[in-house]
Amino acid sequence: MGRKAAIIGGGVIGGGWAARFLLNGWDVAVFDPDPEAERKIAEVLANARRSLPGLYERALPPEGALSYHADLSEAVAGAEWVQESVPERLDLKHKVLAQVMEAAPPETVIGSSTSGFKPSELNAQGARAVVAHPFNPVYLLPLVELVGASEQTAKAAETLRGIGMFPLTVRKEIDAHIADRFLEAVWREALWLVKDGIATTEEIDEAIRMGFGLRWAQMGLFETYRIAGGEAGMRHFLAQFGPCLSWPWTKLMDVPEFNDELVDLIAGQSDAQSGHRSIRELERLRDDNLVAMMRALKRTGSGAGGVIAAHEARLPRAETGPDGLPVTVEMQVPTSYVDYNGHMNEAPYLEVSARASDRFMEMIGADAAYIAGGQSYFTAENHIRYFAEIDIGDRITVTTQALGGDGRKLHLLNRIWTGGDTPAATVETLLLHVDLSTRRVTAPGGVVAERAAGVVAAHADHPRPDRLVLNQPRG
Amino acid sequence: MGRKAAIIGGGVIGGGWAARFLLNGWDVAVFDPDPEAERKIAEVLANARRSLPGLYERALPPEGALSYHADLSEAVAGAEWVQESVPERLDLKHKVLAQVMEAAPPETVIGSSTSGFKPSELNAQGARAVVAHPFNPVYLLPLVELVGASEQTAKAAETLRGIGMFPLTVRKEIDAHIADRFLEAVWREALWLVKDGIATTEEIDEAIRMGFGLRWAQMGLFETYRIAGGEAGMRHFLAQFGPCLSWPWTKLMDVPEFNDELVDLIAGQSDAQSGHRSIRELERLRDDNLVAMMRALKRTGSGAGGVIAAHEARLPRAETGPDGLPVTVEMQVPTSYVDYNGHMNEAPYLEVSARASDRFMEMIGADAAYIAGGQSYFTAENHIRYFAEIDIGDRITVTTQALGGDGRKLHLLNRIWTGGDTPAATVETLLLHVDLSTRRVTAPGGVVAERAAGVVAAHADHPRPDRLVLNQPRG
Numbered sequence: 043m044g045r046k047a048a049i050i051g052g053g054v055i056g057g058g059w060a061a062r063f064l065l066n067g068w069d070v071a072v073f074d075p076d077p078e079a080e081r082k083i084a085e086v087l088a089n090a091r092r093s094l095p096g097l098y099e100r101a102l103p104p105e106g107a108l109s110y111h112a113d114l115s116e117a118v119a120g121a122e123w124v125q126e127s128v129p130e131r132l133d134l135k136h137k138v139l140a141q142v143m144e145a146a147p148p149e150t151v152i153g154s155s156t157s158g159f160k161p162s163e164l165n166a167q168g169a170r171a172v173v174a175h176p177f178n179p180v181y182l183l184p185l186v187e188l189v190g191a192s193e194q195t196a197k198a199a200e201t202l203r204g205i206g207m208f209p210l211t212v213r214k215e216i217d218a219h220i221a222d223r224f225l226e227a228v229w230r231e232a233l234w235l236v237k238d239g240i241a242t243t244e245e246i247d248e249a250i251r252m253g254f255g256l257r258w259a260q261m262g263l264f265e266t267y268r269i270a271g272g273e274a275g276m277r278h279f280l281a282q283f284g285p286c287l288s289w290p291w292t293k294l295m296d297v298p299e300f301n302d303e304l305v306d307l308i309a310g311q312s313d314a315q316s317g318h319r320s321i322r323e324l325e326r327l328r329d330d331n332l333v334a335m336m337r338a339l340k341r342t343g344s345g346a347g348g349v350i351a352a353h354e355a356r357l358p359r360a361e362t363g364p365d366g367l368p369v370t371v372e373m374q375v376p377t378s379y380v381d382y383n384g385h386m387n388e389a390p391y392l393e394v395s396a397r398a399s400d401r402f403m404e405m406i407g408a409d410a411a412y413i414a415g416g417q418s419y420f421t422a423e424n425h426i427r428y429f430a431e432i433d434i435g436d437r438i439t440v441t442t443q444a445l446g447g448d449g450r451k452l453h454l455l456n457r458i459w460t461g462g463d464t465p466a467a468t469v470e471t472l473l474l475h476v477d478l479s480t481r482r483v484t485a486p487g488g489v490v491a492e493r494a495a496g497v498v499a500a501h502a503d504h505p506r507p508d509r510l511v512l513n514q515p516r517g
Numbered sequence: 518m519g520r521k522a523a524i525i526g527g528g529v530i531g532g533g534w535a536a537r538f539l540l541n542g543w544d545v546a547v548f549d550p551d552p553e554a555e556r557k558i559a560e561v562l563a564n565a566r567r568s569l570p571g572l573y574e575r576a577l578p579p580e581g582a583l584s585y586h587a588d589l590s591e592a593v594a595g596a597e598w599v600q601e602s603v604p605e606r607l608d609l610k611h612k613v614l615a616q617v618m619e620a621a622p623p624e625t626v627i628g629s630s631t632s633g634f635k636p637s638e639l640n641a642q643g644a645r646a647v648v649a650h651p652f653n654p655v656y657l658l659p660l661v662e663l664v665g666a667s668e669q670t671a672k673a674a675e676t677l678r679g680i681g682m683f684p685l686t687v688r689k690e691i692d693a694h695i696a697d698r699f700l701e702a703v704w705r706e707a708l709w710l711v712k713d714g715i716a717t718t719e720e721i722d723e724a725i726r727m728g729f730g731l732r733w734a735q736m737g738l739f740e741t742y743r744i745a746g747g748e749a750g751m752r753h754f755l756a757q758f759g760p761c762l763s764w765p766w767t768k769l770m771d772v773p774e775f776n777d778e779l780v781d782l783i784a785g786q787s788d789a790q791s792g793h794r795s796i797r798e799l800e801r802l803r804d805d806n807l808v809a810m811m812r813a814l815k816r817t818g819s820g821a822g823g824v825i826a827a828h829e830a831r832l833p834r835a836e837t838g839p840d841g842l843p844v845t846v847e848m849q850v851p852t853s854y855v856d857y858n859g860h861m862n863e864a865p866y867l868e869v870s871a872r873a874s875d876r877f878m879e880m881i882g883a884d885a886a887y888i889a890g891g892q893s894y895f896t897a898e899n900h901i902r903y904f905a906e907i908d909i910g911d912r913i914t915v916t917t918q919a920l921g922g923d924g925r926k927l928h929l930l931n932r933i934w935t936g937g938d939t940p941a942a943t944v945e946t947l948l949l950h951v952d953l954s955t956r957r958v959t960a961p962g963g964v965v966a967e968r969a970a971g972v973v974a975a976h977a978d979h980p981r982p983d984r985l986v987l988n989q990p991r992g
Contacts, residue, residue: 054745054747177728177729177732178744178745183727183728183731183732184727184728185723185724185727185728187724208723208727210720210723210724210727212715212716212720213714213715213716213720214713214714214715216713216715220710220715220716220720220721220724221724221725221728221729223706223710224703224706224707224724224725224729225729227702227703227705227706228699228702228703228738229738230702231698231699231702232699232738232739235695235698238689238691239688239689240687240688240689240691240695241687241688241695243739244739245685245687245688245695246695246737246738246739247736247737247738247739247740248660248683248685248737248820249660249662249685249695249696249699249737250696250699250733250737250738251733251734251735251736251737251819251820251821252658252659252660252683252685252820252821252824253652253658253659253660253696254652254696254699254700254733255730255733255734255735255737255820256658256734256807256810256811256820256821257652257658257803257807258725258726258729258730258733258734259726259730259731259733259734259810260726260730260803260806260807260810261722261726261803261806262721262722262723262724262725262726262730263703263704263707263718263721263722263725264707264718264719264721264722264783264786264787264790264791265722265787265790265791265799266803268787268791268796268799269653269796269799269800269803270529270653271796272529272796275784275787275796276783276784276787276788277780277784280780280783280784281780305752305755305756308739308751308755309750309751309752309755311739312739312740312743312750312751313751315739315740316739316740316743321743321744321746321747321750324740324743324744325744327817327819328732328735328736328741328744330816330817331735331736331813331814331817331819332731332732332735334813334814334816334817335731335734335735335810335813335814336731337813338806338809338810338812338813338853339806339809339810341805341809341853342802342805342806342809344726344802344806345723345726345727345730345731346726346727346731349727378813378816382885382888382893383888383893383895383951383953384953387871388867388871388896388899389864389865389867389868389870389871390864391867392863392864392866392867392899392901393864393868395864396862396863396864410857413857413858418857418858420858420903420906421863421903422902422903423900423901423902423903424863424867424899424900424901425898425899425900425901425986426867426898426899426900426901427897427898428895428896428897428898431895431956476858478858478859481906511900511986
């Protein structure tokens with residue numbers, strides 16, 4: 043039986059939690075008296091299924107089972123994690139947490155999605171909840187602020203890492219934790235700028251996303267400023283900008299009156315800015331952008347990219363493919379692979395194949411350490427045949443057959459499968475063993491040569507495709 | 518003679534401006550009495566040359582000429598744009614602007630990089646400067662806040678768009694314009710959090726980059742919140758979160774004392790967080806991340822991605838390649854194309870080739886409108902031969918030879934050049950004309966068939982490679 047999470051309160055946040063657990067193989071039991079809860083969670087899940095798997099170059103585990111319960115105790119029974127995401131009213135949270143305490147085993151982690159309340163407030167009536175405050179969309183953004191007793195947050199952190207999230211344990215409890223304090227400060231300033239007619243909502247969004255938003259997505263505030271200080275470092279930066287604190291640059295000492303006029307102004311500007319797109323369209327645009335940016339960060343391991351890389355390394359690999367050959371890639375197709383023809387573009391087939399060849403090299407011992415030692419394989423030729431279209435979200439499995447591997451050449455066939463009896467594509471590839479210092483072709487080292495020959499022998503009886511064009515005797 | 522920009526005051530910001538203009542083909546004349554200016558600008562330029570061209574799938578124009586001048590008037594003479602980036606002291610700015618006014622033609626745009634002063638302050642002694650406030654790194658981030666007289670900002674905006682930037686014209690002058698007001702609000706709150714021991718500098722950076730930083734990089738504040746409001750929209754969001762304004766969530770009504778103790782605390786934490794990397798390493802990491810994220814956003818056209826796409830569309834295309842065939846791609850290799858072997862990975866060769874085939878399709882009339890009309894070409898086979906390694910920053914030119922194009926098949930040879938007499942790689946590609954509704958192979962429409970046949974005839978006498986493997990008679 044799988045691990046179980048109980049989601050108390052659906053909606054955008056609860057639904058996001060449900061998706062995170064479910065897509066990472068947990069069973070999820072939902073309790074929400076809202077008659078619309080099932081529909082709302084289904085919509086969040088559809089978004090999550092479309093985007094989350096695209097972050098990884100490995101397949102996520104099979105989805106867990108999702109169930110809805112009219113009874114809170116039933117949802118909570120046997121759950122390893124209970125996540126409360128009910129509206130932000132302390133009396134309501136107290137009531138729900140008391141019910142959870144009655145039904146949950148003592149070792150269960152009880153997390154609250156509260157954006158404002160402190161653990162001491164949540165637990166004033168004897169509960170033992172920790173704040174586990176996520177960020178929308180919960181199925182994509184890694185951050186979870188954890189606040190509470192250290193033995194509980196330590197345990198919670200381990201589980202969160204297991205579902206690909208980034209637990210940030212806050213040192214002392216304060217109202218609104220950390221991130222929301224920044225959001226609140228920016229929000230207040232933004233309201234002033236709109237109210238005073240300095241900028242519209244759209245202009246404010248441009249001021250953020252064309253400039254510092256791009257900096258913050260990968261480095262945050264202090265590391266960005268450290269660079270701005272240049273070679274003289276952080277002290278120089280502080281000496282330069284510290285004095286600004288006494289300048290009247292913000293209006294934050296004061297708060298604008300929140301009246302109908304201000305609401306009309308903001309809602310009207312927001313309609314003019316984004317009203318031509320439905321919320322569903324905006325969500326998908328946001329998710330496509332997030333996945334593409336986070337995939338971009340995975341290469342350097344910065345920020346969210348590092349979290350994804352670490353999670354990916356923990357995902358299990360399949361051993362044997364539909365044709366009995368070793369699996370060298372298993373992943374789901376991200377939206378960025380798809381082109382104007384509405385299917386996977388011709389180029390990502392080779393990206394996938396290149397990854398399969400890398401994995402094969404690893405398997406015969408030509409791994410990162412071998413490359414660091416100054417030897418590697420370079421690709422000399424590829425021949426790609428496209429047999430079937432591949433769509434967003436399709437699960438790709440690549441198997442690799444060693445067609446030849448004697449001496450300096452390695453001749454592989456990567457078959458790309460998406461289900462069915464025949465591959466969707468084949469990539470015949472010819473690699474040459476190279477000395478990285480001279481960039482010249484050489485014979486591989488002992489272990490690699492031996493293993494390559496071993497795999498070629500093991501695959502010798504496996505059927506070959508009807509047509510090979512590389513490494514053939516010339517007639 | 519090219520267009521000329523004068524840079525008054527080097528350093529990180531002035532150097533960034535110099536790089537923007539220079540890499541977009543402008544001549545740049547620098548005036549900075551700092552004996553280190555030349556070295557500093559050279560370092561910024563090295564970073565810019567390494568990263569900026571990687572944003573585009575087209576080549577930037579040839580670099581302009583860079584010159585250093587001991588005399589301000591000499592630097593300014595004949596300049597179409599003068600950019601002042603001297604330290605943030607009003608008396609100094611007045612002095613420099615007066616000298617610029619004397620030397621510059623009346624039609625010259627005079628921009629000031631000031632982050633705090635208003636045009637009325639800058640021009641108090643009769644200058645006619647506009648605020649043109651950029652964001653570091655200036656050679657990558659598109660945002661420039663423009664403040665000043667509308668006829669001047671309109672003219673400035675046009676020039677800025679021409680060098681790939683995003684001019685945001687501020688409606689009324691205020692201290693610190695728009696973006697820096699947010700930065701100041703967040704900075705103050707961050708100082709409190711560090712001072713009060715709630716979070717370290719590193720934890721604050723994580724709280725930003727693992728969560729809302731990723732949201733803001735692509736949508737900003739209001740569009741993000743619009744989505745959070747869900748189907749009920751912005752009004753619902755405002756009703757839900759407006760009341761928080763009266764809660765004591767921020768400490769911003771007060772400002773922490775900026776003393777040695779606070780400086781030590783922050784500088785020490787920053788060293789612990791980032792001290793294992795030099796500023797130069799951090800700059801390159803930041804730039805690699807920015808380029809990769811902005812390239813990711815180019816696909817959807819969101820935020821900075823839209824700016825890059827628009828600028829790219831305005832970049833000129835070469836007509837004829839080194840072999841006399843039509844050029845279908847000309848671009849510089851971004852860092853993300855390079856792999857563990859220290860050269861361009863095998864997969865981006867096909868990405869580049871796919872783009873060349875797309876361009877060829879456009880040239881014969883199978884363009885976006887044709888595809889929207891329900892017909893297109895699908896790739897059936899590719900054969901790639903790798904002859905030479907390609908490095909970061911190499912300028913790639915692809916030429917396309919039509920080997921055959923009768924009826925349903927289109928048989929192309931894309932040669933990838935990086936200089937020299939022979940291509941670095943060739944991609945032989947076979948495309949099939951397809952009806953997009955049935956997904957079946959069909960004959961192309963009249964104009965496309967005609968043009969394809971015309972190009973095949975025109976290329977018939979061009980030498981063919983020694984070895985072709987696709988679309989050959991089977992023996």
